[in-house]
Amino acid sequence: MNTIAWIILTALILEFALHWMADMLNLSHLKVPLPDEFRACYDPTRYRRSQTYLRDNTRFGWISAGVHLLAVLIFWFADGFPWVDLQVRSLGWGTLASGVLYIVILIALNGLLSLPFQFYATFVIEARYGFNRTTLATFVIDRLKGAILGLLVGVPLLSGILYFFETSGRHAWWFSWLAVIAFMLVIQYIAPTWIMPLFNRFEPLAEGALKKAIMEYASSIRFPLQNVFVMDGSKRSAKSNAFFTGFGRNKRIVLFDTLVHQHSTEELVAVLGHEMGHYKQHHILVGLLIRMLQTGLMFFLLSLCISQPSLFEAFNMSHMSVYAGLVFFGLLYTPIDFFSGLLVMMVSRRNEFDADRFAMQTTGGGEAMINALKTLSVSHLSNLTPHPFYVFLNYSHPPVMARIAALRAGMSKPTA
Numbered sequence: 001m002n003t004i005a006w007i008i009l010t011a012l013i014l015e016f017a018l019h020w021m022a023d024m025l026n027l028s029h030l031k032v033p034l035p036d037e038f039r040a041c042y043d044p045t046r047y048r049r050s051q052t053y054l055r056d057n058t059r060f061g062w063i064s065a066g067v068h069l070l071a072v073l074i075f076w077f078a079d080g081f082p083w084v085d086l087q088v089r090s091l092g093w094g095t096l097a098s099g100v101l102y103i104v105i106l107i108a109l110n111g112l113l114s115l116p117f118q119f120y121a122t123f124v125i126e127a128r129y130g131f132n133r134t135t136l137a138t139f140v141i142d143r144l145k146g147a148i149l150g151l152l153v154g155v156p157l158l159s160g161i162l163y164f165f166e167t168s169g170r171h172a173w174w175f176s177w178l179a180v181i182a183f184m185l186v187i188q189y190i191a192p193t194w195i196m197p198l199f200n201r202f203e204p205l206a207e208g209a210l211k212k213a214i215m216e217y218a219s220s221i222r223f224p225l226q227n228v229f230v231m232d233g234s235k236r237s238a239k240s241n242a243f244f245t246g247f248g249r250n251k252r253i254v255l256f257d258t259l260v261h262q263h264s265t266e267e268l269v270a271v272l273g274h275e276m277g278h279y280k281q282h283h284i285l286v287g288l289l290i291r292m293l294q295t296g297l298m299f300f301l302l303s304l305c306i307s308q309p310s311l312f313e314a315f316n317m318s319h320m321s322v323y324a325g326l327v328f329f330g331l332l333y334t335p336i337d338f339f340s341g342l343l344v345m346m347v348s349r350r351n352e353f354d355a356d357r358f359a360m361q362t363t364g365g366g367e368a369m370i371n372a373l374k375t376l377s378v379s380h381l382s383n384l385t386p387h388p389f390y391v392f393l394n395y396s397h398p399p400v401m402a403r404i405a406a407l408r409a410g411m412s413k414p415t416a
């Protein structure tokens with residue numbers, strides 16, 4: 001084992017151990033009593049149920065992550081990487097096609113390993129708590145569509161990147177970067193009209209009190225809202241959500257049908273106020289720019305590593321290639337990915353507070369937002385008392401109690 005191999009091995013094991021430690025702290029934090037704020041929403045039985053849901057998910061997460069880590073290590077130390085390479089090269093397909101095939105095989109192996117876990121999570125855990133609405137047919141069709149879409153989008157992009165790194169020398173990293181940026185923008189643009197309808201039905205929100213309240217609110221904050229859509233989220237889960245898609249004047253807001261059924265009009269307007277707050281405060285644009293910068297950094301580092309013989313020695317490869325270098329760099333990148341992920345989540349948690357405050361200030365008080373957050377937490381059996389270290393490692397949103405406390409603090413302050 002060379003230094004690169006030790007770095008990768010240590011990073012993989014440390015990350016696993018860190019998450020396990022955070023999980024243990026999180027479970028031990030379940031003894032914190034039910035927050036007063038939620039006394040009226042929960043009876044003791046249902047609250048205990050939310051805690052067993054967390055325990056079940058945590059234990060399942062350990063098994064899933066443990067099996068994945070073990071599989072990677074076995075594949076690595078049983079020389080799986082050079083073996084697949086030998087099979088692919090024996091086909092005599094040429095560098096580009098061989099590269100695409102090599103990477104597609106590895107991704108497919110990983111996907112097959114994940115399949116039983118996704119099945120168990122959907123049909124056992126989510127079903128046990130009354131969340132699952134996915135039929136077996138939907139589950140199978142989703143995976144097939146996902147795989148086909150992945151090939152249609154991924155193969156051309158991957159071919160482009162491999163081509164640049166084969167032929168463009170020191171310019172390869174920023175050629176690839178530009179290609180990925182162009183791809184990200186195109187996907188963002190076509191997602192609402194071409195990709196999402198492959199998986200869900202979107203219908204314009206029916207005319208009525210809710211539509212009127214939403215449109216009036218949007219115009220009160222000068223938000224150029226074209227239309228509000230309702231998505232059949234209930235096709236897969238009883239859980240609910242709302243999100244934003246589209247660019248420029250083509251902006252639309254999507255509400256899950258489950259969300260519309262569970263909340264009052266005031267709560268829904270507050271939730272949309274929060275979503276529009278993200279837009280008004282440029283969180284979406286900044287998020288996109290950060291992802292672009294991360295991609296650029298990754299390609300730059302890739303260009304430094306991809307022709308280092310030690311990277312290939314670490315995986316017992318007798319033959320150096322751009323495509324295998326891409327895969328091994330992906331593993332070497334684990335620690336950087338981990339730290340940049342922590343940073344992104346930290347920024348995201350701060351943005352959530354800002355979006356909540358925006359909703360509070362523009363919808364006439366924070367009470368509706370607080371009620372919406374409570375209803376969401378109870379209906380999703382969310383963990384009300386997560387451990388701070390677990391939040392630091394895993395949460396893109398602040399814990400619900402912190403959000404409610406921030407809203408209450410804002411409400412007691414006179415507005416300037």
Ligand SMILES: [Zn+2]
Nearest residue numbers: 274278352355
């Ligand atoms: Zn948000």
